[in-house]
Amino acid sequence: MPLALVAIGVGATAGADEGREVAAASTERYALRAELGPELDTNAHRTELVNVAGTTNPPIVSSPLARAVLAASLSDVVGAGHQVAMSATLAAKVFEKADARDEDVGIAESTLLWRAPLGASAALTLAGAYYEAFQREAAAPVYSYDRRDFRSLTPTLRLAAAVADHVELGVGGGYRLFVFKPDRSFDFQAPTATLDLRWARETADGAADWEATVRAGYERRAFDGHPFVEPASCSHQTCPPVSGDGARVDHFVTSSLDIARTGRVLVGAGYALHVNRSNSFGETVIRHFLTAHFAAALPLELFVALRAELLFARYGDQVVVAEDTVGRTFVSIEDENRNSVRVDLSRNLGDRLQLIARYTFYSNELGAGDVTYRRQTALLSLAFTLEK
Secondary structure, eight states, X not given: OOOOOOOOOOOXXXXXXXXXXXXXXXXXXXXXXXXXXXEEXXXXXXXXXXXXXXXXXXOOOOEEEEEEEEEEEEEEEETTTEEEEEEEXXXXXXXXXXXXXXXXXXXXXXXXXXXXXXXXXXXXXXXXXXXXXXXXXXXXXXXXXXXXXXXXXXXXXXXXXXXXXXXXXXEEEEEEEEEEXXXXXXXXXXXXXXXXXXXXXXXXXXXXXXXXXXXXXXXXXXXXXXXXXXXXXXXXXXXXXXXXXXXXXEEEEEEEEEEEEESSEEEEEEEEEEEEEEXXXXXXXXXXXXXXXXXXXXXXXXXXEEEEEEEEEEESSOOOGGGOOTTOOOOOTTOOOSEEEEEEEEEXXXXXXEEEEEEEEEEOOBTOTTEEOEEEEEEEEEEEEEEO
């Protein structure tokens, strides 16, 4: 399963009488989830094929693998409406073929959150997020930018308030510390800012909920390494950039709009814009994302969920086709920045056991030119959940 952030909370309350203890116990929530299963990856190295005469492409490696996820959550309401939460996730995937074992990876992820009410219609949230990937070392020749081996730490503070009926406005800020372990010149620090507006409302008959969210975000990424610049003596597609003077700085801006209707059937659509302005050659890019998702119950106690994403990218510089590293966002090891279609089919085998089948197809982004990319994954797993 794609490794997503699992919200986990922890809290404690104390009371002098039995009534307060009962009230405190009723707010406590916890969950423990374990998932294990085999998967097939038809392009383990996420290899792109360059369709240019004279280019030698590396082989595409297809391999089975084992995937495991363990996640836990605990949350509570303490004091006068204060909410506390923590999360922790451990995950790993191990490939069967020797040619793909340098793609073995482990994940450690955790979050901590405290939400304090400010009057009847506002709240202040202090949170921290940690995400780290550990990838097996690879034998040469392997480009460092092809590795998914990094650490991200982000503390944030967010203020949210109701500004109208069914409408909430949130504004936040924070700081991101990023470490790219294979090449420390890609380490960066970035102050962050976010703005979001959320509208939610139940239909008149109570059969469904509508929700719409508009978000915007900004990161100023100051890298430890130098920017790359185009060689003065060469300005065509076969000339790689060279290291320049000073420090690399990226201005990464995101915005999105998501609309969803949840009832007997869940239907949603969204649009996102990612703009990365950089003083490093090949790193300035504008990406447009269109998404659609659907979920519903089927006969035989089956559930289906579908998600599709269409991506169009426009680069600020002519891309060196042999080194297509443009616009990396370092979101997670599962983030493809590709066109994709994913289908999930699941069935409960009991109160706590679930069987999950997932198929995902990836292709290269629109406007990729002479580069071809295809990847398919198929997963079959069992998930055990214990929750309150």
